[in-house]
Amino acid sequence: MLMKKSTPALPEILGSLARSARARKLSDTEWAARAGLRKETLSRLRRRDSCDFATLDGLAAAVGARIAVVSADWPECSPDGHFPLQVHRDYEERLLDLCASQTLDLQRWTDLGPRFFMAGLAVMLASVPELDRRGLLSLAESLHPGASEPVVFEQWLKRSPVRPSRFLPMLAAEMKHAA
Structure with a gap:
């Protein structure tokens, strides 16, 4: 889970995590237990504006999510x-x-952008003959497991604001200029 430049309120974060819990077919009781909390604690959090990081991190981990600090340098x-x-x-x-x-x-x-986006970028670069294909595919998998699978990369291509037909020639020019 990523918090954007304007940090969402706790209810919004909990709502997103709750949707993840429901997608995993977890009741509030099961979700809270996996996070090491009592169900009552989860219930009280829904009426609050803040909580400690360990609690929020535990709730996120219980549904396979992560709480991350996102650089203000990232775009929306x-x-x-x-x-x-x-x-x-x-x-x-x-x-x-x-x-x-x-x-x-x-x-x-990871400092430069969302992990899935950056993983797709690494997969795209793996197609450049002058670059370390195996290293880039390994990096992509570290950023987002499954990113190097063709069907996943196809989804990345459909949604990414970076167009390979524009980006790769610019990269070639940048690398030529640097050499």
Whole structure:
């Protein structure tokens, strides 16, 4: 789960986590127990504006979600947190710089954008002959398990604001200029 620039209120976060719990067919009692809480604690949280991080993190982990701090440098993200809504020039330049650097440092990649988006970007780069295909596919899997599967990448291509036909020639020019 990603918190955008404007942090959503606790009820909104709990609502999103509750939807994940329901998708996993968990009742509130089961969800709370998996998070190490009493059902009453979960019930009280729904009427509050804040809670401690450990409680929220436990509720997220119980449904396979994560609570993350998102850089204010990130663009506005899609409601599911998987994609930037738009890629403006300055953000595109930072993505190009990262890709041209050929780094496989997981932290540098996670710092620059939503994990699913960045995983798809790594899969796309794996098609560039001059780059480390195996390393990029491994990075993609570390960012988002399953990202290198063709059907998953196909979904990434459909939703991504980055168009390979535009981005890859720009990357080639950036790499040529850097060499």
